[in-house]
Amino acid sequence: xxxxxxxxxxxxxxxxFINGKTHLTSWSCFNCDYEAKEDESDQCICENxxxxxxxKLKDKEKEYWWCSNCNTISDL
Numbered sequence: 001x002x003x004x005x006x007x008x009x010x011x012x013x014x015x016x017f018i019n020g021k022t023h024l025t026s027w028s029c030f031n032c033d034y035e036a037k038e039d040e041s042d043q044c045i046c047e048n049x050x051x052x053x054x055x056k057l058k059d060k061e062k063e064y065w066w067c068s069n070c071n072t073i074s075d076l
Contacts, residue, residue, distance in 0.1 A: 005071040007057070007064075008034040027057065035059060048072045 006014040009032035016027045016038070025038040042056035046067040053069035056076070065074045 004068050006031060006034055007036075007066050007071070007073055008032055046070060046072065 003012050004014040005012055006029040009029060011029070011031040013031040014027060014029045014034075016025050018024075019026050022037075025040055027036045027038060028034065036057040036059040038055050038057050040055075043052060044054045045052050046054040046069060049067060049070040049072075051067070051069040054065050054067045057064060057066050063076055065076065066072075
């Protein structure tokens with residue numbers, strides 16, 4: 001599993017695991033302890049890089065789109 005750029009601290013320390021109880025993908029950052037949940041049914045093609053890597057993440061404060069390929073963030 002490769003590390004990704006964290007949407008919060010911008011460090012290459014964002015990774016995921018699948019929560020067996022909720023069947024949601026949990027993302028967490030080893031650098032800043034940021035956490036977000038992803039519902040894998042909400043994925044689409046990124047307008048920026050044109051890859052199917054745009055995911056809807058939800059943290060304690062907001063819900064937003066994040067592309068794991070080009071690391072762009074956009075509002076819902």
